[in-house]
Amino acid sequence: MTLTVGPISAAEHLAFVRAQRWVSFLQTPAWAQVKxxxxxxxxxWFDGEQLVGAGLVLxxxxxxxxxxxxxxxxEGPVIDWTGDVERWLDPLAAHLKAHGAFAVRLGPPVRTxxxxxxxxxxxxxxxxxxxxxxxxxxxxxVGVRLANVLRDAGWLPQNPEDGFGTGHPQFKFExxxxxxxxxxxxxGMNQLWRRNIRKAAKEGVKxxxxxxxxxxxxxYVHTAERDHFTPRPLRYFETMIAAMRAEDPERIRLYxxxxxxxxxxxTMLVRVGTHACYAYGASSTAKREVRGxxxxxxxxxxxxxxxxxxxxDLRGITPTLDADDPHAGLIQFKVGTGGRAVRHVGEWDLPLRPALYRAFQLYMKQRA
Incomplete structure (x- = not known):
């Protein structure tokens, strides 16, 4: 099967997304309106006239x-990652290079x-x-093989040691x-989680x-000040909620x-198909004992x-198991749910114009 890649409308893209069992919300047409x-x-991606894959490119x-x-x-594109991956990625790279891209970065939603x-x-x-x-x-x-295929084809891994970088996390908990x-x-939850859920109910948390x-x-801003991270502006969340609800009224909820x-x-929950994702959370410093x-x-x-x-999906964790690491509390909180830690293939770059790619890498290092 020879595949071709070309532009599709947002409506065609959304129809394809709705036909899948699940897609990352970062690969929905609405995400373009957020970024x-x-x-x-x-x-x-087309097999003749049939649309067989789709991707949001930023x-x-x-x-x-x-x-x-x-x-x-x-966290895309939305293609078949189980077979001959190069017949999907080669026409993507050719199309993007012809339209001015100096490199491609992707994050296959495939675990290793x-x-x-x-x-x-x-x-x-x-x-x-x-x-x-x-x-x-x-x-x-499938993930192990995919990583080897990407490396052999000249793709470069962009996965930092601590699991968090400029892109999306390679390690998650679900x-x-x-x-x-x-x-x-x-x-399946641990005793502390069950106790905290019962305590919240007993204390009258609604x-x-x-x-x-x-x-x-x-x-959320209060949480950012306490936990020392830079908060996103109000407008970001207003745009995100409006764009996603326009695609599906049940796509995003605030709790x-x-x-x-x-x-x-x-908290904020985003759901696409059968995949539910904890996207953002905030908590007050006061009354933490009621376990909201x-x-x-x-x-x-x-x-x-x-x-x-x-x-x-509880989203990102770091791979640390060192109790003295400041990131350890994150995975310890999430592990109490009784779920599982997963490592994905991560994000990979394919330089299409090596000189420009090297200049971009230098620029990013200077910014950091």
Missing amino acids: TEWRSESLG HRPVPRLRSRTLAYLP DTWSAAQVKEGFADPEVRRLTELPGQPDL VPLSGRTDDDVLG VTVGDDVQAFHAL FAHHEDDLVAA SNACQWTMTRDALAAGCDVY
């Missing part, structure tokens, strides 16, 4: 040379390894183990939902779904946990189950 600082386009221009771009497909919650817990208890990758995971042969009930998922973006953002009249936690964050997480998990989702 307004990038030029965007929807591309399709174009990042080179400073002072805006006709040349880094073409970025976050999985570790159970029990394995992660044992790793933390073993002083000889410092990283998740030092534990024997369950390999995914809770499998397929074929499970609320009781199954709750029973979780509701709402539309008060300003309240969400105010608590608010109140204790008495106080907002103690707020656990209450929000449990409500989102139950809603994902009720919607027929296969997985509840």
Whole structure:
């Protein structure tokens, strides 16, 4: 089968997304409206006249040379990653190069390894183990093969040691939902999580779904100040919610946990097909003992189950198992859900114009 790549409309792209079991929300047409600082386009793969794959491309221009771009497909494209990958990627690279890209960056939604919650817990208890990758995971042969194919074809891995870089995380934590009930998922959580969920209920914490973006953002900014990260502006979330709800009214939800009249936690859930994703969270410094964050997480998990989702995605973690590492608390919080840690193939670059690519890499290092 010979495939060709060409532009498709946002409507064609969305119809293709809706026909899939799941797609990353970063590969929906709506995401282009969120990332307004990038030029965007929807591309399709065609077998004759039939659309068989799709991808959202975000174009990042080179400073002072805006006709040349880094073409970025976050957590995409949506193609068949199990077979002859080069027949999908070669026409993509040729098309993008012909239209001014100096490099392609993509992040295949394909895993290479999985570790159970029990394995992660044992790793933390073993002083000889410092990283998740030092534990024997369950390999995914499709992902292992894909990494080798990309490397042999000249693609360059862009995966930092700590798991977080300028792109999207290679390591994530997720809770499998397929074929499970609320009781199954709750029973798989550790004792602390179950206790915190019960405590939130006993303390009278009420979780509701709402539309008060300003309240969400105010608590998110408070969280950023406490935890020392740079918050996104209110306009970002307003745009994100409006764009995604225009595609599907149930695509994105805000959850608010109140204790008495106080907002103690707020979270954002994004769902595309059978994939539910915890996108953002915030919590108050006061009243942390009422466990509003656990209450929000449990409500989102139950809603994902009720919607027929296969997985509840808690997003990024770092691979550290060193209890003294400042990132350790993140994975310890998520491992309490009883889910699994996963490593994906990660993000890869294909230089199309090597001199420009090297200049871009130097520019990015200077910015860092």
